[in-house]
Amino acid sequence: MAGSRSVVLAALFANGAIAVLKFVGWLITGSPSMLSETYHSVSDTGNQVFLLIGIRYSGREADRRHPFGYGKAQFFYAFLVAVLLFGIAGWESAKHGYQAIVDPHPVSTNTATLLGFEFPGVWVNYVVLIGAILFEAYALYKAYQEMSRQMETHGWTTLREAFRKTSDVTTLTALTEDTIAMAGAGIALFAVYLSRVTGNPLYDAVGSLLIGLMLMGFALALAWENKRLLMGESLPKEDERPLRELIRNSDGVVHVDQFSTVYFGPEKALLAADVSFDSAMDTESIDDRISAIEQAVMDRAPQVKRVYIEPEL
Template sequence: MAGSKGVVLAALFANGAIAIMKFGGFLLTGSPSMLSETYHSISDTGNQIFLLVGIRFSEKESSREHPFGYGKAQFFYSFLVAVLLFGIAGWESAKHGYNAIVHGGHGAAGTITLAGATFPSWYVNVVVLLGAIGFETYALSKANAEMQRQIDHYGWSGIREAFDKMSDVTTLTAFTEDTIALLGAALALVGILLSKATGNEVYDAVAALLIGFMLMGFALALAWENKRLILGESLPADVEADLRDVVTGTPRVVHLDTFRTVYVGPQTVLVTMDVSFDPQTEAGDIDGIISDIEDRLLKTDDRIQHVYVEPEV
């Protein structure tokens, strides 16, 4: 949890600074892609706030109403990020870019005078975007470090497998968002430079449209990833197979009748099972065998926090 919170705080600092820089660049130049990038960074900043709220809420102690804790709050708030922030910001960005293509935009032509110095207005956007790329690189490095730590810890083959199996949606969201932010800044930079080189402002507008599409695509992908966890996804089949072997390898266990797992929060798994014991097992020994099963499972996978064993005759 501490790793996830550090990732979010780093991204919040970076995106807050970037949003202010980009909005200032838009006010000075009127560039369509800079407005899209402003929407992008505002959504990123709101994203981090939602994720921090989710982390804080998920840390609440379990209660009668929520006997397995509030871990799924992170899934819910990450889903809100997708629907409310990235979806809306992406739509507004795409709409602004489309209008700029069809009706024309202000572009980034002309000059600007600041502190007595006069220079082409497009310089402002280039400087702002280069600064944004620097901030986003810092945030992405923090998210990537946490991603790689979990990939190494759980033995995943790489980022692709991590996306399929990861339950830490906070880190997953931050990593993807920082990657998309870098791509968005690069698109805006290319659009502005092409408009400057050709004298055709449509490239700037097209960059704004593409940024909007990219944000909406991310919103759909993030919503889909959270859906599987909100609905109660189990551990991957290969992990479950290893856990089954742990149970059947416990002395006095003759058969594993049922075995179920489900995420009740990021990195938190509930396991239930029906187990048949050796008929010669004394009733007084069953509690000790069940405790042994629980200890073996917890040592095998640190995500397992709750184990319920139903003994069968």
């Protein structure tokens, strides 16, 4: 939890600062790509606030109405972030880019003055976008550190595998946002440069459209990953298999009749199993074996926080 919070705070700091700088750049130059990037950073800043709310809310203690706690709040808020990323940043950027392609405006030749020195306004865009890439690189590094820690803990070998299996949607969302933020700033920088050099505004407009389409695509991917956890996804098969075998090979166990797992929060899973025990065992012995099995399961898989073994007669 602490790792996820630090990742989100780093992204919040970076995106908040970048949003202001990009907006200033757009005011000076009127660049469509800069406006798209402003939408993007404003959306990302708001998204980090939602993720922090999710982290805080999910930390509440379990109560009568939520006996397994509030861990799924992070899944909900991360899903909300995906919707906002699609609807605000992605759609608005793509729409603005399309409008700029249909009705292109001349490349801005505005100048800016700082400390008595006059210089082309487009330089503001260059400085802002390069600064954005550096800020996002810092936020991405923090998110990658946390994801790498999880990959090492679970034995995942690739980011693709981690993306598919992780239940820490907050870190996943931050990592994805920071990646596309760097890519978006790079596209905007290249598009602004091409329009400035060639005098053709089409490059800037196309850059804006590409940024919007990229944001919408990643938003859909994030929404899909969050949907699986909101709907109650189980542990991966390769994680379930050794736990099932552990129960099956425990002393006194004859057969595992039913076996199921489900995430009820980030890095928090529940395991339930119906188990047939040796008919010669008495009730007290079965109770002792159940307690031992439950502890063994949690020792083997730290993400399993609750275990329910139901004896079959």
